[in-house]
Amino acid sequence: MSRVVISSNGVAKSFAGKEGKLPxxxxxxxxxxxxxxxxxxxxxxxxxxTLLRILAGLLxxxxxxxxxxxxxxxxxxxxxxxxxxxxxxxxxxxxxEGRPLAEARPEAIELFAHFGLSGFERQYPSQLSGGMRQxxxxxxxxxAHRDILLLDEPLGALDPLTRxxxxxWLLSVWTExxxxxxxxxxxVEEALLLSDRVLVLTDRPASIAxxxxxxxxxxxxxxxxxxxxxxxxxxxLLLEGR
Numbered sequence: 154m155s156r157v158v159i160s161s162n163g164v165a166k167s168f169a170g171k172e173g174k175l176p177x178x179x180x181x182x183x184x185x186x187x188x189x190x191x192x193x194x195x196x197x198x199x200x201x202x203t204l205l206r207i208l209a210g211l212l213x214x215x216x217x218x219x220x221x222x223x224x225x226x227x228x229x230x231x232x233x234x235x236x237x238x239x240x241x242x243x244x245x246x247x248x249x250e251g252r253p254l255a256e257a258r259p260e261a262i263e264l265f266a267h268f269g270l271s272g273f274e275r276q277y278p279s280q281l282s283g284g285m286r287q288x289x290x291x292x293x294x295x296x297a298h299r300d301i302l303l304l305d306e307p308l309g310a311l312d313p314l315t316r317x318x319x320x321x322w323l324l325s326v327w328t329e330x331x332x333x334x335x336x337x338x339x340x341v342e343e344a345l346l347l348s349d350r351v352l353v354l355t356d357r358p359a360s361i362a363x364x365x366x367x368x369x370x371x372x373x374x375x376x377x378x379x380x381x382x383x384x385x386x387x388x389x390l391l392l393e394g395r
Contacts, residue, residue, distance in 0.1 A: 156186060156187040157184045157185070157186055157187075157220075158185065158186065158187045158221065158222045158300070158301055158333050159184065159185035159191075159208065159220070159221050159222075159301065159333065159335060160183075160184045160185075160218075160219065160220040160221070161181055161182055161183050161184075161204070161207075161208065161217065161219055162182050162217055162218045162219070162220075163180040163181075163182055163216060163217035163218070164178060164180065164181050164182070164204065164207055164214045164216070164217035164218070164219060165178050165179060165180045165181070165214060165215050165216040165217055165358075166178040166200070166203055166204075166207065166212065166214050166215050167215055167358075175357075176357065176358035177200040177203050177357055177358055177359065178200045178203060178204060178207075178214075178358055178359050179358040179359060179360040180216065180217060180360070181204060181217075181354075181359065181360060181361060182217075182361075183352060183361065183364065185333060185335060185350075186333075187300075187331075187333055188331040188332070188333055189333060189334075189349045189350065190327055190333075190334045190336070190347055190348045190349045190350070191334070191335050191336070191348060191349065191350045191351075191352060192335075192336045192337075192338060192343075192344040192347065192348040192350070192351050192352070193205070193335065193336070193337045193338075193351075193352050193354065194338060194339075194341065194344050194351050194352065194353050194354065194387070194391070195353060195354030195355070195356075195359060195391070196354075196355075196356050196391060197339060198356075198357065199354050199355065199356050199357055199359045200354065200357060200358070200359040201305075201337045201354060201359070202228075202229065202305055202337060204359070205226070205303050205305050205335070205337050206228075207219060208221055208224075208303060208335070209224065209226040209303050211226070221301065222300060222301050222333075223299050223300055223301065224299050224300075224301035224302065224303055225246075225294045225295075225297035225299040225301070225302055225303070226294075226303040226305075227290055227291060227294040227302070227303065227304045227305060227307050228305050229305045229306050229309070231278075231286045231287055231289065231290035232290070233278040233286060233289060233290060233293075234278075235277065235278050235279060236277075237277075237278075238274065238275050238276065238277060239265075239270065239273050239274055239275070239276050239277070239278070239281065239289050240258065240261055240262070240265075240274040240275065242278065242289060242293060243261040243264070243265070243289060243292045243293050243296055244257040244258060244261050244293075244296060245293060246293065246296055246297040246298070247296060257296070260296065261274075261292065261296055262274065264292045264295065264296070265292065267322055268288040268289075268291070268292055268319070268322075269288070269315065269318075270285060270288055270289065270292070273285065283310045284310050284311045284312065284315060286310075287307065287308070287309075287310045287311065288311070288315075288319070290307075291304075291307050291319075294307075295326070299332075300332055300333060301332065301333045301334075301335070302332055302333070302334045302335070303335050304334060304335070304336045304337065305337045306337055306338060306339070307323075307336070308320065308338075308340075308343070309338070309339070309340075316343075317375070320343060320346055320347060323347065324346070324347055327347075336348070341384050341387050341388055341391070342375065342380070342384055344387075345367055345369065345373070345380055345383055345384055345387070346373050346375065346380070348367050349366070349367060350364070350365065350366055350367060351363075351364075351365045351367060351387070352364055352365075353365065353387065353390055353391065362390060363387075363390055365387070367383070369383065
């Protein structure tokens with residue numbers, strides 16, 4: 154039986170600007186069910202991150218209500234603690250929750266291998282590249298052991314090959330663990346490769362222009378004709394909404 158674990162009901166938000174209030178989110182309503190992967194797609198600056206921050210409880214909406222279960226949030230910036238090693242950053246949530254470090258450390262080290270970070274466990278954030286820092290932040294998010302993951306452009310700083318590798322890894326983890334994922338991305342292909350559903354937002358003030366159920370069979374090939382055709386239609390829709 155399906156179960157709604159994320160709900161946005163009429164959420165709206167404006168920010169103060171030089172010429173008065175700047176509307177960012179028009180009322181936005183949607184639900185996401187347990188174990189599904191939903192991606193939010195829209196023009197740059199349309200309010201995708203604002204919506205995710207409201208769902209994460211970091212911003213108060215001007216109107217509307219949010220309901221969400223236990224979640225972990227990965228912002229665009231990695232927010233790593235500079236005085237902790239990579240490994241100690243990864244297990245931070247486990248420490249806060251009082252989990253035994255004897256369990257947390259081996260689990261983190263295994264993820265370092267999956268993310269191509271083996272050998273960097275003792276390095277500090279300042280010694281890592283931007284892409285490596287982002288991978289480390291993603292490891293930390295998974296190690297929070299939450300059923301819901303809010304991911305804001307988690308692969309945006311990565312080179313194309315690493316990005317493709319981690320897309321496949323994220324999909325395999327989601328398939329195995331059935332976490333509920335809400336992803337923000339600018340990448341249309343990434344949205345179609347990974348998601349059950351894509352919410353296409355208009356330009357500011359953002360509203361939902363299209364609620365697309367992605368009916369492409371898994372696994373989805375990056376070069377498939379069906380994916381390319383759907384990608385073209387979504388790009389056209391994004392251009393129309395600008």
